[in-house]
Amino acid sequence: MTEITKRRSDTKMVEYPSRSIVPERDIDKCPVLECRHLGIEFGGLKAVDDFNLTIGPTEIAGLIGPNGAGKTTVFNLLTKVYQPTHGMVMVDGKDTAGMNTIQASKLGLARTFQNIRLFSQMSVEDNVRIGLHNQIAYNTASGILRLPGFWKGEKKQHEKALELLSIFNMQDMANVKAGSLPYGAQRRLEILRALATSPKLLLLDEPAAGMNPKETEELMDTIIKIRNDFQIAIMLIEHDMNLVMGICEGICVLNFGKVIAKGTAEEIQNNPEVIEAYLGKQKEEA
Amino acid sequence: MNKTALISTLKKFSKQYLPCIIVTVFFIICQIMISANAMPRTTKSMLIPVCVYIVMAVSLNLTVGISGELSLGHAGFMSIGAFTGVVMATYSREVFGFSQPLQLIFALVIGGIMAGIMGFLIGIPVLRLRGDYLAIVTLAFGEIIRNILNCIYISLEGKDLHFGFNNNTLPGTQIMRGPTGVTGVKTISTFTAGFLLVLFTLIVVINLVHSRSGRAIMAIRDNRIAAESVGLNVTGYKLLAFVSSAVLAGMGGALFGLNYAVTSPSNFSFNASILILVYVVLGGIGNITGSVIAAAILYILPEELRSFNDYRMLAYAVVLIAVMLITNNAKIKNFINNLLKKNDEKGGETV
Numbered sequence: 197m198t199e200i201t202k203r204r205s206d207t208k209m210v211e212y213p214s215r216s217i218v219p220e221r222d223i224d225k226c227p228v229l230e231c232r233h234l235g236i237e238f239g240g241l242k243a244v245d246d247f248n249l250t251i252g253p254t255e256i257a258g259l260i261g262p263n264g265a266g267k268t269t270v271f272n273l274l275t276k277v278y279q280p281t282h283g284m285v286m287v288d289g290k291d292t293a294g295m296n297t298i299q300a301s302k303l304g305l306a307r308t309f310q311n312i313r314l315f316s317q318m319s320v321e322d323n324v325r326i327g328l329h330n331q332i333a334y335n336t337a338s339g340i341l342r343l344p345g346f347w348k349g350e351k352k353q354h355e356k357a358l359e360l361l362s363i364f365n366m367q368d369m370a371n372v373k374a375g376s377l378p379y380g381a382q383r384r385l386e387i388l389r390a391l392a393t394s395p396k397l398l399l400l401d402e403p404a405a406g407m408n409p410k411e412t413e414e415l416m417d418t419i420i421k422i423r424n425d426f427q428i429a430i431m432l433i434e435h436d437m438n439l440v441m442g443i444c445e446g447i448c449v450l451n452f453g454k455v456i457a458k459g460t461a462e463e464i465q466n467n468p469e470v471i472e473a474y475l476g477k478q479k480e481e482a
Numbered sequence: 483m484n485k486t487a488l489i490s491t492l493k494k495f496s497k498q499y500l501p502c503i504i505v506t507v508f509f510i511i512c513q514i515m516i517s518a519n520a521m522p523r524t525t526k527s528m529l530i531p532v533c534v535y536i537v538m539a540v541s542l543n544l545t546v547g548i549s550g551e552l553s554l555g556h557a558g559f560m561s562i563g564a565f566t567g568v569v570m571a572t573y574s575r576e577v578f579g580f581s582q583p584l585q586l587i588f589a590l591v592i593g594g595i596m597a598g599i600m601g602f603l604i605g606i607p608v609l610r611l612r613g614d615y616l617a618i619v620t621l622a623f624g625e626i627i628r629n630i631l632n633c634i635y636i637s638l639e640g641k642d643l644h645f646g647f648n649n650n651t652l653p654g655t656q657i658m659r660g661p662t663g664v665t666g667v668k669t670i671s672t673f674t675a676g677f678l679l680v681l682f683t684l685i686v687v688i689n690l691v692h693s694r695s696g697r698a699i700m701a702i703r704d705n706r707i708a709a710e711s712v713g714l715n716v717t718g719y720k721l722l723a724f725v726s727s728a729v730l731a732g733m734g735g736a737l738f739g740l741n742y743a744v745t746s747p748s749n750f751s752f753n754a755s756i757l758i759l760v761y762v763v764l765g766g767i768g769n770i771t772g773s774v775i776a777a778a779i780l781y782i783l784p785e786e787l788r789s790f791n792d793y794r795m796l797a798y799a800v801v802l803i804a805v806m807l808i809t810n811n812a813k814i815k816n817f818i819n820n821l822l823k824k825n826d827e828k829g830g831e832t833v
Contacts, residue, residue: 275711301713313708315701326701329694330713336722339693340686346693353694393712 217458219445222252226289228304228397228429229274235282235453236273243269245453247283251397251446256423257431258444260464262473265450267433268310271399275307276300288396302330304396308386308403310433316375320366323374323385324357327392332356360388364418379406384415391422398422400432404439412436416443441465449473498692501771502684505536508778509677516673524785530741532781533676537683537734539761539777540770541727544687546759547768548696549723550703551609552617555624556758559728560735561631561750562600563593567736568664568745569636569643572657575668577641582670590679590736597732598725600627605724609717624755631747632661663746664739671741679737680774683730687770690726699723764805 218227227250234247244266251257259267272278274285276297285292287303295303306327315323334349361367364384369377374385383403390398403419404412416439423430434440440447441461449457449464451473457464464470496503512529515521538560545553567589574580574588604623611619635646639654646652650659658664690696698719702709710716739745761780765772783801787794808814 277707297710298713298715301711307711309708309711313705313711315704315708317704318697318700322697322700325694326697326709326714327712329698334694336690336693336695339695340689342689349694389708389712 217446217460218250218252219255222254225253227251227286228253228255228288229431230286231274231283232286233283234270234273234280234285236269236278237281242453244273244450245282247450247453247455249448249455249458251429251431253288253396253429254423254427255429256419256443256445257429258440258447259431259433259450260435260437260440260447261450266453267450268401269453270450271307271401271433274300274399275305301393301395304394305399306390306393306395306397307399308383308390308401310401310405312379312382312386314374314382314386314389316373318374319371320361320374320377320385321354321357321370323389324360324392325353327360327389328353328356331392331394357392360392363391363422364388380408380411383407387422391426394426395428397429397431400430400434402433402435404434404436409438412439415439419443498688499684501540501688501774502681504771505677505680505684505774509673512673525782528782528785529673530671530676530737532778533673533680534734534738534741535758535761535777535781536680536774537737538731538758539765539773540680540683540687541730541734542758543762543765543768543770543773544690544723544730545727546762547766547770547773548687548691548703549699549720549727551720551724552613552620553724553727554617554621554752554755554759555604555627556727556731557750557752557754558624558627559597559601559731560738560754561627561747562597563732563735564739564745564750565631565634565658565664565747566596566732567593568667568739569657570736571668571670571740573638573643576638583675586670586672586675586737586740589740590733593736593739594729594733597735598729601725601728602721605721605728609720609724621752621755624750624752628747628750631663631750634658635660661746661748663744663749665744667740667743667745669741669743671737676737679733683734684770684774686726686730691770695719695722760802764802764809766809 229249229251231247231249234249235245236243247270249257259270261267269278273280276292276295276299287300287305290303292300292303315326318326332349332352334345337343338345338349358367358370361370364381364387366381366384366388369381374382377385383406387398387400387403390400400419404415407415419430419432420443422428432440432444441464444461447457447459447461447464448455449467449470456469456473457467459467512521516526538556542553542556545551545556570592571585571589574585580588604620608616608619608623633648635648635650635652635656636658637644637646637652637654637656642654644652644654648660650656691700698709698714699722702714702716702719706716761777762773764780765774765776780802784794784798787797790797
């Protein structure tokens with residue numbers, strides 16, 4: 197028997213963050229998103245630090261936290277606007293290391309933006325069609341020469357775009373310039389454009405911002421409808437607690453770049469650390 | 483198909499291809515005038531340059547208006563097309579014995595391809611930049627092209643083309659002589675060829691804009707970050723617009739070069755690029771019909787103003803300023819829009 201030569205120092209092994217909570221129906225499926233020790237540093241400032249999260253393939257997840265907690269930074273890390281300095285992101289079981297935004301989109305990530313980013317000079321339908329760009333494709337030459345592929349592709353895109361617009365009852369606005377839509381409609385259009393890329397995980401950055409309570413109620417129904425009809429996972433950042441607690445199954449709370457709590461709506465509502473992050477420390481004598 | 487659907491398709495078609503219709507109508511009017519000998523000589527000599535500048539303006543509009551990148555080196559691509567075109571026309575005449583129309587087609591195609599290759603090579607580094615920086619770099623590239631052309635000597639000996647860089651002792655008959663450019667060119671450009679090239683350019687640009695790729699180009703112009711987030715290949719589509727624009731400019735340049743007996747690199751200076759940009763801006767950025775009209779009017783205007791002698795360029799400048807002020811005046815804009823709307827409503831009633 198040859199003796200095993202030991203080249204390593206005694207390493208202390210720690211538990212790898214495995215699946216945290218996912219809905220029971222998703223437990224035996226590959227999670228659509230898995231973040232492990234995800235983090236980014238901007239010149240020494242840890243904007244996001246040791247972020248671990250698992251999202252099931254049909255889960256509606258919430259990401260909340262006070263202003264400046266790093267919620268949008270997490271979205272930017274997931275969609276590869278920023279490259280993480282620590283940790284990894286797996287989408288549908290595939291590692292996204294070294295990918296760019298375009299590749300992440302092709303992998304099944306779609307997002308909306310906190311400050312709306314529509315193609316404002318283009319029509320509502322064309323905005324949705326841009327989302328369909330990689331789904332219903334024909335090449336440039338057949339577009340210039342108007343070959344049969346062009347007519348077929350255009351027809352398919354038109355039908356699919358109207359079908360998507362009907363989710364929010366926006367078919368009548370198809371020819372309106374996107375920039376001239378009211379604020380709420382612009383937010384809805386952004387969701388539709390993201391949805392058009394047929395994502396596996398839809399990331400919504402403050403979808404209810406600027407909406408009145410009635411519109412928010414409708415949005416909640418629509419988000420659940422989208423999840424049920426398309427069988428996709430949705431992760432949303434939102435300050436409207438009514439919406440978050442109403443529809444999110446798993447909620448993750450960020451503060452100063454760190455996860456301070458994870459759990460269901462009830463667990464989060466009663467978590468003292470969360471209350472402290474939002475409302476400040478309770479006075480001892482009170 | 484029922485009647486209303488047919489009418490609406492026709493309406494959409496005519497709206498999309500409006501510039502083509504305008505150009506065709508003008509072409510027919512000009513041809514009638516020429517055959518009736520009703521057109522003055524000076525106007526007749528302007529027809530081909532007008533076609534060339536329409537092609538230049540529409541192709542630059544693809545870069546500046548549709549793709550949203552300010553390019554100040556468009557005359558550079560024109561010059562590549564012009565000199566390649568002249569050399570190729572001479573070569574194909576001497577070596578292949580092509581007839582004149584074939585020479586012209588050959589010159590246009592090769593001129594376009596050469597300009598396209600240059601556009602591709604320049605586009606790779608340039609399109610990484612944005613806004614003002616991109617404008618400055620395209621300006622520099624335009625000047626570089628002109629200065630390189632100043633040093634190029636090309637001669638034809640039997641079936642061989644000789645190239646020389648700053649070397650004017652090439653064997654055979656010289657075609658291109660550095661700063662002197664090309665001289666004694668057989669002017670084979672025709673008005674009909676010019677018209678067909680304009681039509682070709684318009685159809686290519688309009689079809690591109692109203693297709694999947696064109697929408698992608700405009701989406702990238704409107705919001706680059708959002709375009710990336712839905713998975714558009716930003717660099718690829720920017721390059722597509724830039725190269726298509728260069729190819730069309732090269733073809734326009736070839737027609738230009740074959741319209742004059744003498745063409746030198748100094749014809750394609752920075753001023754020429756700015757002149758084309760003025761057509762685009764005045765016609766409305768991104769507005770193809772506007773480019774066509776602006777190029778035609780602004781090319782003819784200084785020539786027709788010759789009766790003012792010394793005050794010619796002053797009058798031209800005043801007209802430019804006046805047009806800019808009028809087209810940017812909200813009241814006048816509203817007035818025109820209301821007029822157009824009323825017409826539309828009337829049209830709807832009669833249908």
